[in-house]
Amino acid sequence: MKAVGLVAEYNPFHNGHRYHLQQAKKLTGADVVVAVMSGNFVQRGVPAIVDKWHRAHEALTNGVDLVIELPVFYAVQPAHLFAAGALRLLAGLGVQDVVFGAEHPEWNFQEMVQAERQFRSANFHHYNATFATQFNQELVKQTGHQLVDPNDILAFAYQKAKVDQGLSVHLWPIKRQGNDYHDRQVEGSIASATAIRQAVADGRVPSAAMPAASAADLAMVRAVPSWQQLYPLLRNQLIQAPVEQLATTYEVAEGLEYRMKDAAERHLDFDSFQRAVKSKRYTYARLLRAEFYLLLQATVDQVERQMSRPYYHVLGFTVAGQQYLHQVKKQLPYPLIVKVDQRLKDGLLNLDYRTGKIYQTFTNDEQDLKRPPLCG
């Protein structure tokens, strides 16, 4: 059996995702579709609109054969770490092809990666806004293009991860369909996930833009999970923990611990807190990720140690997906987990487990312990 790999958030799964996976299968001639999917928090550091099990179910009933959770220490990360983690897992699963959307699939991302390597070695050590801006200036000179669109940035990151990890997997950037990522309106049968989430927040489920399973899940959402609801937890952590401890949190340092503590003491709602913390130095996504790790009280040490110890947590499979898993499971480079027991929740999967406990702010369902994979 031949598998094609996808990296997804499915937040929620919509018609664009279905089109994408059909294209992926056609292009690569794969028998099965394997998706590595963010769990209960997505890359930007925000809670998913429905939990990972519902989103896995949406995917399984619409063409995905095997859904593996992208562990939180890979999922809630900047693009380059997100892409590197996802590609590492897909390659380990024996996937030969990975298909992903890009705004400019025609670009030579490999050339860009080489340009970036030369630029990086000559210049900066950190991947921050200043770096991105200066790198783009250099990139325009060398290739005529700039990395601005989030999907192009991810496409670049997959290419870079492939080179860095020395993988033989084939990368297929394909043109994204339908509305722009940032479009807020839902029109027709293809809409962005952002637009769909906004519609749900406004009290409508735009059923035409998604399969029935997704529409059914969204119809159950009473309030869209948001940071507003999590803010009391974040605020108390920022106020009560000493700054020295806050500074050991993953993604919190360089004075952010003081800035955030001060803002938490002054602000009782999340939006005004965020405005007080925001500076040119950090994007909102960067802040949200730092805030997520504060909620999780996850230290730099814990997260970095886990990044070198990934695993395959199976959220669900079809019959074909299960067969594929059976075919590859003896060669997997990392542990295969089909059910989280007491030992795993306190050990290897602890960060995902604790993320699920935070997600219980929105839904009472236990997210990990003793849950078997879904059968699609």
Next chain:
Amino acid sequence: MKAVGLVAEYNPFHNGHRYHLQQAKKLTGADVVVAVMSGNFVQRGVPAIVDKWHRAHEALTNGVDLVIELPVFYAVQPAHLFAAGALRLLAGLGVQDVVFGAEHPEWNFQEMVQAERQFRSANFHHYNATFATQFNQELVKQTGHQLVDPNDILAFAYQKAKVDQGLSVHLWPIKRQGNDYHDRQVEGSIASATAIRQAVADGRVPSAAMPAASAADLAMVRAVPSWQQLYPLLRNQLIQAPVEQLATTYEVAEGLEYRMKDAAERHLDFDSFQRAVKSKRYTYARLLRAEFYLLLQATVDQVERQMSRPYYHVLGFTVAGQQYLHQVKKQLPYPLIVKVDQRLKDGLLNLDYRTGKIYQTFTNDEQDLKRPPLCG
């Protein structure tokens, strides 16, 4: 000017409190009444029904001349530490008499303290339930009485604190008026604070049982502050912090950290969490205090260090109270604080400040920073 000292929670201030302070003045011939009052959390580890400023206002408009906040590290404590802290502050304020309610004011509490000292040196090191039971058995033999009523236990604790601290202050246990502490019904013009709080929780303000200021404050209470509302904060702390860190929290140890973490993972509401944690070893009040210090992330070191560094935080005074303060302020053994500035909130008053931030779960009002004393 001669002052009489009271130790109070005023949760809320009611007719029984007014009667008590009038008696105290009459008995001792004092010119002014000085009350040391719990802040936003009371001795049992629960949030007060209205904040400390409102309760200080109720007291000032009903006969108290000077309200000093009992710092949280003295207030949220078992009876012996609560009484010792309050008496230490009152004695330092130059108060010659302290009047307090007791169920059995006729008992010889001094004799009981001596009996306890002999018993303690012969037996136990810790003040736990087993100790109390065995001590009571011994006490009956020696004095014919048992310490069961909470006010008798406090009366004993004041006597013990006086002896331990070598104070010359005169202690006046007086008979409590009206309904029993545990009575839940409000009848007539004297009712217990417990009964009043229950009535407010049921949507009624029993105005006949309290002065107008208290009735006005209670009329503004939309939801009685409770641990149900704080539980998400406690739960996240218990889940996210490592057990080793939880075990450094004041009043959390001896395995309670494991028991609480496990219960927090399993239970989404506070009542079922409490039932899961409860054992014969700990009373509910003991658990609530431990849970309060968990919310505050206050370590044994922090709390114990602060217990040896108290201060006088003035919540309010009448003209007479201000005159009295002026008279004694040069001899105060601990710092006098009339307004909390940036330095104090991060330093000496940090635990009270952080307690106020937790209390903002119930009311948006800033509780400490830059608030001047009330003028009654």
